[in-house]
Structure formats: C-alpha cells, structure tokens
Amino acid sequence: MSRGTALPRLTSLRLFAAAVVVVFHLDQWGIASLPASLSTLGFIGVSFFFVLSGFVLAWGTDPALPARRFYRHRFARVWPSHAVMVGVAALVPVVAVARSWEIAVPNLFLVQSWWTDPEVVFGMNGVAWSLSCELFFYAMFPLTVYVLRRVPGVVQWALPLVALVVAGYVGLQDAGLGEHLPVLRFSEFLLGVVAGLALREGWRPRVHPLVAAVAVVAGLAICYRAPFPLPNVIMPVPFLLVLLSAAARDLDGRGGWLRSRALIFAGEASFALYLVHELVIINLAPHLWEIGPQWVMALIIAATACVCAVVLHLVVERPFNKLLRGRSRSVALAPPEELTHDDDAELTGAGDPHAREGDRV
Numbered sequence: 001m002s003r004g005t006a007l008p009r010l011t012s013l014r015l016f017a018a019a020v021v022v023v024f025h026l027d028q029w030g031i032a033s034l035p036a037s038l039s040t041l042g043f044i045g046v047s048f049f050f051v052l053s054g055f056v057l058a059w060g061t062d063p064a065l066p067a068r069r070f071y072r073h074r075f076a077r078v079w080p081s082h083a084v085m086v087g088v089a090a091l092v093p094v095v096a097v098a099r100s101w102e103i104a105v106p107n108l109f110l111v112q113s114w115w116t117d118p119e120v121v122f123g124m125n126g127v128a129w130s131l132s133c134e135l136f137f138y139a140m141f142p143l144t145v146y147v148l149r150r151v152p153g154v155v156q157w158a159l160p161l162v163a164l165v166v167a168g169y170v171g172l173q174d175a176g177l178g179e180h181l182p183v184l185r186f187s188e189f190l191l192g193v194v195a196g197l198a199l200r201e202g203w204r205p206r207v208h209p210l211v212a213a214v215a216v217v218a219g220l221a222i223c224y225r226a227p228f229p230l231p232n233v234i235m236p237v238p239f240l241l242v243l244l245s246a247a248a249r250d251l252d253g254r255g256g257w258l259r260s261r262a263l264i265f266a267g268e269a270s271f272a273l274y275l276v277h278e279l280v281i282i283n284l285a286p287h288l289w290e291i292g293p294q295w296v297m298a299l300i301i302a303a304t305a306c307v308c309a310v311v312l313h314l315v316v317e318r319p320f321n322k323l324l325r326g327r328s329r330s331v332a333l334a335p336p337e338e339l340t341h342d343d344d345a346e347l348t349g350a351g352d353p354h355a356r357e358g359d360r361v
Contacts, residue, residue, distance in 0.1 A: 009246035011267035020045035054192025076324035096126035136182035163187035273309035
C-alpha cells in the first residue's frame with residue numbers, strides 16, 4: 001500500500017468550489033448573477049466538496065489510525081468554526097431562513113439535515129446543513145473503508161454508482177430530501193472514498209486536465225436542463241476526473257499555479273469562507289443598495305466575506321484545531337514546506353466541505 005502524501009492542488013481547488021457557492025448565493029439573494037443564469041448551478045459546489053471529502057480521507061488516512069482519534073481529528077477540524085458561526089447567527093440582524101432555540105440545538109450538534117422542516121435544516125447559519133451531512137459521512141467512514149477493503153474492485157465502483165442512481169430517483173420524488181438528506185448525499189462521498197482507496201493501493205489513472213475540463217463543461221451543459229436536484233448526481237463523476245487529474249500531477253511532482261502558496265492558503269481558508277459568506281451577503285446587502293451597480297455590491301460583499309473568512313480561519317480554525325487535536329499535528333493547516341510523514345498522517349492536500357486530512361464544505 002502506498003503511503004499518503006500531500007496533494008496541494010486539491011487544497012487550491014477548494015477555493016474555486018467555495019467561490020461557486022458564493023456566486024450561487026449572490027444570485028439567490030438578488031445581488032448579481034452570471035449570464036444565462038449559470039450562477040443558479042452554483043449549488044453543485046457542495047457536491048464537489050462531498051466527493052473531495054471522501055477522496056482525501058481515503059487517500060490520506062492511515063488505516064492504523066484508531067477510530068476514536070479519527071473522530072477527534074474530524075471534530076477538531078470542523079466543529080469550533082461551526083459553533084462560532086452558530087453564535088454569530090444568533091446575534092446578527094438577519095438570517096437566511098429562521099432562528100430559535102429549537103432550531104439552534106440540532107444545528108449546533110450538526111444533525112439538522114435529518115429533519116424534514118426546512119426551517120430546521122437551513123436555520124441559523126443556513127449553509128451548515130452540508131456539515132450535518134459531513135458528520136454522517138465521518139461517522140460512517142471507518143465502517144465504509146472496512147467493508148470496501150473486503151469486496152472486489154468492481155463491486156467497490158458499482159456501489160457509489162448505484163447509490164447515485166438511487167439518490168437521483170429519490171430526489172426526483174422529493175427534491176428537498178434529495179438535496180439535504182445525509183444518507184442520499186453519501187453517494188457522492190462514497191465515490192470519492194472508492195477512488196481514494198484505489199489511488200492509495202497504487203492505481204494511477206492518467207486524466208489529462210483538458211479531458212477533465214471537457215467532462216465538467218459537458219456535465220454542466222446537461223445540468224443546465226436537468227431538474228433539481230439531479231445535478232448533484234450528474235456532476236460527481238466529472239468532479240472526480242478533476243481530482244484524479246490534479247492528484248496525478250501532484251504525485252508526479254509537477255509544478256504549476258495551483259501549487260502557489262497564496263492559492264493553497266486560500267484553499268485552506270475556503271471552509272471559513274463557506275461558513276461566513278451567506279450571513280455576510282444577507283446582512284451587508286441592505287446597506288449597499290444605493291451605492292451603484294450591482295457588480296460593485298457583489299465585489300464589496302465578496303471582499304468582506306473573504307476578510308471575515310481569513311479572520312475565522314486564523315483566529316478560530318487554526319488555533320482550536322491545534323488545541324483539540326493534542327500532540328498530533330493537523331496537516332490540513334500546515335504550510336507545504338512543513339509537511340512530513342507523521343505516524344498517524346492524514347496527508348491529502350485538501351483544506352475542510354470541507355481538509356487535507358478530511359473535508360467541508
């Protein structure tokens with residue numbers, strides 16, 4: 001079995017996935033939109049995070065890592081920033097859907113996506129519904145890997161593909177459940193896990209970046225006409241091709257702009273950007289309507305969200321992750337030049353949706 005090593009391109013790619021979600025919410029809240037309503041497809045950024053999460057966890061998690069330590073690392077990586085944003089949502093003038101104690105409690109414990117009431121699912125800091133899905137993914141990860149390692153490769157690949165079909169069918173019957181129910185969104189995570197395990201076992205597919213880009217464009221063209229939430233089951237395969245292409249180039253030791261320190265840092269902070277951006281949009285927009293063109297509003301809001309994200313990343317995410325993990329270092333938050341092969345290394349190169357040793361979206 002090959003030992004996990006850093007894949008910094010995957011960290012940088014997280015920034016673009018987070019940016020797509022920001023564009024989606026700028027459109028949703030009437031601030032700005034892309035031509036031909038392309039920004040309405042921005043919700044698929046979450047699907048990218050789910051596939052990435054499974055991929056980097058499977059690639060980077062040491063099989064000998066005790067489950068209890070794995071769960072502690074995931075808690076340290078995700079919950080502190082989420083808890084802070086729940087507090088922020090309780091204090092800001094406006095939230096996306098609703099807030100109350102009854103909504104805050106399941107939200108705080110990241111179980112809100114199991115509710116059918118949209119006010120609970122998207123209450124408080126609405127984007128945290130995806131973290132509720134991630135919590136389920138993390139809980140299932142050790143068992144999932146145990147099972148996958150004991151079935152033939154063809155069965156491993158068949159499982160997520162069948163799960164995607166089932167998720168698409170259920171989503172067509174009930175779009176709400178198809179969007180947020182963790183057991184249905186698990187199909188995207190599972191696809192990433194299967195590919196990450198195969199990569200760890202020595203599989204080295206050669207996916208040219210142009211092929212991956214064409215697959216994404218073709219997928220988006222299909223999604224443009226597909227009913228919601230079918231894009232969530234159409235795009236995981238093109239997204240996986242992007243991850244495989246980027247991972248192969250990292251494993252080959254190739255340089256490139258996606259390995260720049262600035263982009264890697266931005267990718268690390270993308271989890272914080274995901275958490276803060278919608279609350280920034282809905283609370284800042286009412287004060288900007290008179291300043292001029294909507295694109296100027298969008299730039300101001302995006303810049304403000306980025307500043308808030310960096311603060312959350314540096315003041316909350318990094319220090320609390322270090323504190324709660326104990327002696328084991330978080331590779332997700334380590335500069336590339338400091339990466340080493342720790343005994344329990346979870347080396348992946350992703351930062352969150354959504355981390356180098358396990359995601360967030």
